[in-house]
Amino acid sequence: MSAITTFEEFNLNRQLLNAVSDLGFQQPTEIQQKSIPIILGGQELIGIAQTGTGKTAAYLLPVLMKIKYAQGTEPRAVILAPTKELTIQLAEHAKLLSKYTDIRIQAIYGGIGPKTQIENIQQGVDILISTPGRFTEIYQKGELPVKQVKILVLDEADRMMDMGFMPQLRKIFEVLPRKRQNLLFSATFPEKVEKLSAEFLEFPIKVEVTPQATAAKQVEQELYHVPNIKTKINFIEYLLKNKEDFNRVMIFTRSKENADNVFNFIERKHLGPVRVIHSNKGQNSRINAVNEFKEGKLRVLVSTDVTARGIDVVKVSHVINFDVPILYEDYVHRIGRTGRAFQDGKALTFVNRAEEYHIEKIEKLIREKIPEKSIPEEVVIEKTSFEEKQAIAKDIDDRKRRDDPTFKGAFHEKKASNKKVEKKADKKKEYSKADAKRNAFNSKNKAKADKRSGRKAADDKKYKGKTR
Ligand code: ADP
Ligand code: MG
Numbered sequence: 001m002s003a004i005t006t007f008e009e010f011n012l013n014r015q016l017l018n019a020v021s022d023l024g025f026q027q028p029t030e031i032q033q034k035s036i037p038i039i040l041g042g043q044e045l046i047g048i049a050q051t052g053t054g055k056t057a058a059y060l061l062p063v064l065m066k067i068k069y070a071q072g073t074e075p076r077a078v079i080l081a082p083t084k085e086l087t088i089q090l091a092e093h094a095k096l097l098s099k100y101t102d103i104r105i106q107a108i109y110g111g112i113g114p115k116t117q118i119e120n121i122q123q124g125v126d127i128l129i130s131t132p133g134r135f136t137e138i139y140q141k142g143e144l145p146v147k148q149v150k151i152l153v154l155d156e157a158d159r160m161m162d163m164g165f166m167p168q169l170r171k172i173f174e175v176l177p178r179k180r181q182n183l184l185f186s187a188t189f190p191e192k193v194e195k196l197s198a199e200f201l202e203f204p205i206k207v208e209v210t211p212q213a214t215a216a217k218q219v220e221q222e223l224y225h226v227p228n229i230k231t232k233i234n235f236i237e238y239l240l241k242n243k244e245d246f247n248r249v250m251i252f253t254r255s256k257e258n259a260d261n262v263f264n265f266i267e268r269k270h271l272g273p274v275r276v277i278h279s280n281k282g283q284n285s286r287i288n289a290v291n292e293f294k295e296g297k298l299r300v301l302v303s304t305d306v307t308a309r310g311i312d313v314v315k316v317s318h319v320i321n322f323d324v325p326i327l328y329e330d331y332v333h334r335i336g337r338t339g340r341a342f343q344d345g346k347a348l349t350f351v352n353r354a355e356e357y358h359i360e361k362i363e364k365l366i367r368e369k370i371p372e373k374s375i376p377e378e379v380v381i382e383k384t385s386f387e388e389k390q391a392i393a394k395d396i397d398d399r400k401r402r403d404d405p406t407f408k409g410a411f412h413e414k415k416a417s418n419k420k421v422e423k424k425a426d427k428k429k430e431y432s433k434a435d436a437k438r439n440a441f442n443s444k445n446k447a448k449a450d451k452r453s454g455r456k457a458a459d460d461k462k463y464k465g466k467t468r
Pocket of ligand 2: 055056155310
C-alpha cells in the first residue's frame with residue numbers, strides 16, 4: 001500500500017472531508033495516515049505519537065465515519081478522557097468535524113450537578129465524551145444506556161490506566177458490551193501499561209509514529225539550575241518582562257500551593273493577565289481560565305499537572321516548568337502544550353538540587369539530554385531559606401534511600417549529631433539498628449514480591465506522592 005498523503009484517499013464521506021477542509025487541515029499527519037484506515041477496518045488500535053500531532057482527529061474522523069448519522073437515542077461510541085477541560089475540548093473538536101452531519105455529541109463531566117447532562121442524554125446522543133467519574137456516577141443512577149456502545153476510545157490512555165483511574169475503568173469495561181472496538185491513544189505509553197491493556201484488547205495493532213515518550217520535536221528544551229523558590233520567582237519575573245517573546249505562557253507547578261504563589265506574584269507585578277488552575281478551583285473558574293487562555297485573553301496560565309495533558313491551545317510561546325513533575329511522563333505532556341500543529345515552541349525547566357535526580361530519570365525516559373543553560377546575570381540569586389534547605393536535603397535523602405534502603409543520609413546524620421538528642425538517641429540506636437536491618441530486609445523482600453506481582457513499590461509511592 002502506498003502512503004496516504006491526502007484526506008481524500010481515506011474512505012471518508014464528503015461531509016467529513018468538507019469539515020476537515022474548513023479546519024484548514026491540508027494533509028493528514030502521520031498518526032492520522034496510519035490510524036484512520038486501521039480504525040475504519042474495524043481493528044483495535046494503540047496509537048502512539050508525539051504531542052500536538054493530531055491524535056484527536058486520528059480517532060474522531062473514523063469514529064464519526066462509522067457512526068455516520070444520528071440514530072436512536074443511545075450512545076454508540078464512548079470517548080473517555082482524564083479531565084473535564086479535555087472532555088469539553090474533545091467535544092468541541094468532534095462538533096467541528098461533524099458539523100455537516102446530524103451526529104449528536106455530548107460531553108459529560110463532574111463539578112456540576114448531573115441533572116442537565118442526564119436530560120441531554122435522554123434526548124439522544126450518538127457519541128458520548130466523558131470523564132470516568134461522571135460516566136460511573138450517571139450509569140449508577142440508571143441514566144446511562146450503554147448497550148449500543150460499539151466503540152470505546154481512551155484518550156491519554158496511559159493516564160486513564162494508572163492507579164488512580166484503572167479500578168473505575170475496569171468497572172466501566174464490565175458494563176460495556178464485550179464486543180466493541182477499543183482505541184487507545186497517547187504520547188506516552190509505558191511498557192507496564194501496555195501489558196495491562198492486554199486485559200481488554202484483542203489483537204490490537206500498535207501504531208507507533210515515534211517511540212513512546214518522545215518529546216515533540218518542535219519544542220526547544222532548556223534546563224536551568226535554580227537553587228530555590230525565591231530565585232525561581234525572580235527568574236519568572238525576568239522572563240515575563242520580555243512581553244514580546246513571552247506572549248502566551250503556561251507555567252506548571254507540582255503543588256497547588258506553588259501554583260497559587262506564582263499566580264499571586266505575577267498578578268501583583270502586573271505581568272498578566274494571568275489565571276490559575278488546580279484541583280481546588282471551582283468548575284467555572286477552571287473552564288473559564290482555559291477558555292480565556294484559548295481566546296488569547298490571558299498572557300499567562302499557571303497550573304498544576306491537571307492541564308498537562310491534551311489541552312490544545314494554539315501558539316503557546318513558552319512552557320515554563322517552575323518545578324519538575326513527579327510523574328515523569330507528565331514532562332513530555334507539559335512541554336507538549338507548546339510546539340503543536342507544526343508550530344515552534346520553547347520549554348524552560350527550573351531545577352533545584354533535589355530535582356536533579358528526577359531530571360536524570362526524565363532524560364532516560366525521553367532518551368535525550370535536556371540542554372543546560374545558565375541563568376541570566378540580571379536574575380538575583382537569593383539565599384535558600386533554612387526550611388527550604390532542610391526540605392531539599394530531606395528530599396535528596398529520601399530518594400537515595402528509596403534506591404538503597406540501607407542508605408543513612410546526610411540529612412538524618414546531621415540531626416543525630418545534635419548533642420542533646422544524642423544521649424537519648426544512644427539507647428534508641430540499638431533498636432533502630434535492628435529496625436534498619438529488618439526494614440532493609442523487609443523492603444528487599446517486598447520489592448521482590450512486588451516485582452513478582454508486576455507492580456513496583458515505587459509506583460505506589462509515586463502515586464501517593466502526587467498532588468495535582
Ligand atoms: P495530540 O492529541 O496529538 O496532542 P491534537 O489532536 O490536540 O494533538 O491536535 C493538535 C492540533 O493540531 C489541533 O489544534 C488540531 O486542530 C491540529 N491538527 C490536527 N490534525 C491536523 C492536520 N492534519 N493538519 C493541520 N493541523 C492539524
Ligand atoms: Mg490529544
